[in-house]
Amino acid sequence: MSDDGWSSMGGYMEAKIQKLEKQFQEKSSRNEQLSSIFNKVAIHVNGYTNPTADELKTLMAKHGGKYHAYYNRKINYTTHVIASNLPRAKAKDLKPNQKIVRPEWIVESITAGTLLPIQPYLLVANSSVSRQKILTSKKEGELLDAFFSSNPSTSKCIEDTTPQVKPEAGENTPQCSTVVANHVNQQANSRTSKIAATTDSGFLDEFYANSRLHFISTWKNDLADFFKVTVTKQSTSYWKRRIIEIDERAKSKVIMHIDMDCFFVSVGLLSRPHLKGRPVAVTHHSSYSEIASCSYEARAAGLRNGMFYGRAKELCPDLIAIPYDFEAYKDISQKLYTVLASYTQSLEAVSCDEALLDVTQLVEDTSLTPQVIAQNIRGKILDATGCNASAGIGPNIALARMATRLGKPNGQHEVTLQQAEEFIRDLPVKDLPGVGRATASRLRELGASTCGELQKIHPDLLKKEFGNKTGQKLHELSKGIDEREVCQSKERKSVSADVNYGIRLKTEDEMKTFLNNLSNEVSSRLKKTGLSGKKITLKVMVRHSDAPVETAKFKGHGVCNSISRSKNLNEYTDDCDIIGREGITLMKSLQLNVTDLRGIGIQLSTLTSTSSLSKSRLSIQQFIKKGKSCRKSSDMQIITPEKKIDSEKKNVRLMILPSSVLLIPSHSNDSINTSFLDALPEELRKEIEKDYKAQKNALQQ
DNA sequence: ATCCTCCCCTAC
DNA sequence: TAAGGTAGGGGAGGAT
Ligand SMILES: Nc1ccn([C@H]2C[C@H](O)[C@@H](COP(=O)(O)OP(=O)(O)OP(=O)(O)O)O2)c(=O)n1
Ligand SMILES: [Mg+2]
Ligand SMILES: [Mg+2]
Numbered sequence: 001m002s003d004d005g006w007s008s009m010g011g012y013m014e015a016k017i018q019k020l021e022k023q024f025q026e027k028s029s030r031n032e033q034l035s036s037i038f039n040k041v042a043i044h045v046n047g048y049t050n051p052t053a054d055e056l057k058t059l060m061a062k063h064g065g066k067y068h069a070y071y072n073r074k075i076n077y078t079t080h081v082i083a084s085n086l087p088r089a090k091a092k093d094l095k096p097n098q099k100i101v102r103p104e105w106i107v108e109s110i111t112a113g114t115l116l117p118i119q120p121y122l123l124v125a126n127s128s129v130s131r132q133k134i135l136t137s138k139k140e141g142e143l144l145d146a147f148f149s150s151n152p153s154t155s156k157c158i159e160d161t162t163p164q165v166k167p168e169a170g171e172n173t174p175q176c177s178t179v180v181a182n183h184v185n186q187q188a189n190s191r192t193s194k195i196a197a198t199t200d201s202g203f204l205d206e207f208y209a210n211s212r213l214h215f216i217s218t219w220k221n222d223l224a225d226f227f228k229v230t231v232t233k234q235s236t237s238y239w240k241r242r243i244i245e246i247d248e249r250a251k252s253k254v255i256m257h258i259d260m261d262c263f264f265v266s267v268g269l270l271s272r273p274h275l276k277g278r279p280v281a282v283t284h285h286s287s288y289s290e291i292a293s294c295s296y297e298a299r300a301a302g303l304r305n306g307m308f309y310g311r312a313k314e315l316c317p318d319l320i321a322i323p324y325d326f327e328a329y330k331d332i333s334q335k336l337y338t339v340l341a342s343y344t345q346s347l348e349a350v351s352c353d354e355a356l357l358d359v360t361q362l363v364e365d366t367s368l369t370p371q372v373i374a375q376n377i378r379g380k381i382l383d384a385t386g387c388n389a390s391a392g393i394g395p396n397i398a399l400a401r402m403a404t405r406l407g408k409p410n411g412q413h414e415v416t417l418q419q420a421e422e423f424i425r426d427l428p429v430k431d432l433p434g435v436g437r438a439t440a441s442r443l444r445e446l447g448a449s450t451c452g453e454l455q456k457i458h459p460d461l462l463k464k465e466f467g468n469k470t471g472q473k474l475h476e477l478s479k480g481i482d483e484r485e486v487c488q489s490k491e492r493k494s495v496s497a498d499v500n501y502g503i504r505l506k507t508e509d510e511m512k513t514f515l516n517n518l519s520n521e522v523s524s525r526l527k528k529t530g531l532s533g534k535k536i537t538l539k540v541m542v543r544h545s546d547a548p549v550e551t552a553k554f555k556g557h558g559v560c561n562s563i564s565r566s567k568n569l570n571e572y573t574d575d576c577d578i579i580g581r582e583g584i585t586l587m588k589s590l591q592l593n594v595t596d597l598r599g600i601g602i603q604l605s606t607l608t609s610t611s612s613l614s615k616s617r618l619s620i621q622q623f624i625k626k627g628k629s630c631r632k633s634s635d636m637q638i639i640t641p642e643k644k645i646d647s648e649k650k651n652v653r654l655m656i657l658p659s660s661v662l663l664i665p666s667h668s669n670d671s672i673n674t675s676f677l678d679a680l681p682e683e684l685r686k687e688i689e690k691d692y693k694a695q696k697n698a699l700q701q
Numbered sequence: 702a703t704c705c706t707c708c709c710c711t712a713c
Numbered sequence: 714t715a716a717g718g719t720a721g722g723g724g725a726g727g728a729t
Pocket of ligand 2: 259260261262263
């Protein structure tokens with residue numbers, strides 16, 4: 001059973017890589033240079049590629065090239081940007097004529113033993129077209145294998161022959177290539193005091209380059225995209241079949257939840273196998289540093305992810321701290337998703353180490369039991385990543401997720417519909433997905449610490465206490481009911497950038513500088529996703545009046561009040577200057593003492609795709625689309641019929657503008673000339689009128 | 702009723 | 714030292 005259909009496809013690219021790795025091993029020495037093919041080449045890898053960024057880095061090192069973890073705009077510095085798909089490559093602010101080359105150029109150059117011309121490998125507007133051109137000689141199956149095979153045989157963890165010295169190193173410089181690691185590291189240190197100031201230009205970059213939460217948030221989106229691309233290319237016929245069959249689904253579903261065990265730690269241990277079985281945590285070694293992930297041995301002592309290192313050390317004096325390795329996490333995540341993509345199209349990316357799969361169809365098609373499928377998937381993940389994954393199986397998302405907890409570590413668990421109520425009865429309410437500290441505490445006050453107790457609370461009381469929807473949800477969850485669908489991709493509703501660390505501003509000017517820098521960040525994120533927003537929200541954390549000026553945690557925010565203020569702009573925008581200006585205005589309106597600011601964030605919502613903001617407003621109809629599909633033409637998704645109907649109204653969006661030109665007549669009077677509006681549906685007209693009003697208000701100010 | 706703004710909560 | 718981000722769901726209460 002492990003060999004039918006999807007399993008072990010001999011990938012074209014994998015075969016090549018494997019061969020290359022054999023070469024390395026034959027030449028043995030890790031640092032030996034195999035060639036100098038890429039003598040004058042310095043690459044930067046953009047987005048997800050096959051081979052992965054990490055593998056490309058190794059290949060470059062072995063063949064005389066340079067690898068830049070960060071794109072460098074300086075002339076002749078980064079010579080080639082490597083990417084597999086265009087949207088994400090376009091995202092970065094590349095040099096005007098920056099050549100973007102597909103990763104196969106590297107691999108095939110090495111195979112050929114010489115630097116091949118980049119022409120055939122250039123990434124052009126429609127990447128899939130050029131891709132097929134290059135490989136016309138391949139049959140479709142091989143083509144798929146070549147780029148998307150899940151065969152993991154080549155990616156066995158590369159044994160680091162030199163056993164790592166313990167943790168002290170604290171080295172952590174994802175932003176520099178291996179060659180110059182030490183040198184740059186020193187530089188970074190000597191720079192530290194300068195960069196520390198909140199307003200320095202390097203502050204944001206430095207922060208985001210080291211923020212784990214920023215990374216995992218970013219990766220989640222990237223992986224969802226990566227998965228979408230992968231799956232879209234994989235099998236058209238299966239895809240079509242899937243869409244049709246989703247209609248006649250009235251029977252019970254099989255949902256599978258896959259989650260890597262102590263993800264950051266597991267990845268860290270790949271190069272530190274001697275630490276397996278010991279209490280290990282990924283963290284900086286300082287008492288107010290947060291633990292990103294800790295091993296199960298550490299959890300036995302009461303440690304939890306998110307805990308401060310100081311407290312963790314009290315609970316577990318033997319705790320071993322290992323440093324972050326963001327590139328490796330990203331790499332392993334990609335491998336995880338590559339494996340998952342070979343099983344199903346129906347996947348929801350939960351995070352970089354976790355996904356939901358609707359395997360209903362797969363179970364039916366293969367007549368395998370969900371348990372067997374889970375076993376198979378977990379085996380493939382282990383092969384591909386060297387790390388353990390656990391799985392939960394259930395008739396809905398909530399139960400599948402709860403089942404995973406039972407399966408962990410390195411195991412799996414299935415909850416059937418029949419077992420559901422009993423399974424759930426003795427669990428603490430905190431274990432229900434969506435119930436966190438605050439809700440659990442309020443429930444405890446209502447006498448419900450366990451799900452069984454929650455089941456007995458009348459839904460009306462829950463609705464009264466928590467509101468209609470939340471009350472209903474709590475009631476259903478307590479009985480193991482969860483109607484949500486596994487959803488491949490949802491429409492983005494906001495784009496934001498927040499910094500609640502290291503914010504220490506002295507003057508109003510510094511505040512402005514920082515907001516401008518942050519606006520720049522938000523602006524490039526909007527551009528990266530091709531979106532523009534109409535509503536801007538400023539979020540700030542302000543030192544609580546009782547809280548000391550010096551926080552316990554170095555550069556932490558301490559005890560704060562959160563405040564947000566938003567404004568509806570008159571136009572959709574992704575413009576850094578506008579966002580900065582509006583952000584500053586909002587900040588001023590709050591009348592705060594800038595020295596008390598401890599966190600600042602800017603969010604744009606009410607989004608539309610920038611490409612739809614055509615300058616010509618002649619044919620309005622052309623810009624009015626259904627929300628779900630308007631943004632990305634290539635966006636293939638599973639939309640269930642009932643959901644579509646339900647959300648149709650809300651998703652109708654207006655994409656005209658700039659509205660200032662459209663709506664405001666020079667002799668501003670109260671009524672719009674609505675002759676052309678009459679043809680539009682009611683909602684659209686209302687929205688236009690609303691816009692009109694907003695503009696008028698703005699003008700009157 | 703429904704929408705809007707300003708929260709709070711949750712998850713990784 | 715230390716890197717406490719980010720997106721979405723949804724409630725309260727006021728405006729429409
Ligand atoms: N407070 C947190 C929680 C998580 N993470 C990161 C590190 C984790 O390794 C990764 C995945 O989160 P999980 O909740 O899946 O936790 P683990 O994978 O570490 O452990 P588990 O075995 O419980 O899944 O996200 C983090 O940085 N900070
Ligand atoms: Mg995990
Ligand atoms: Mg997880």
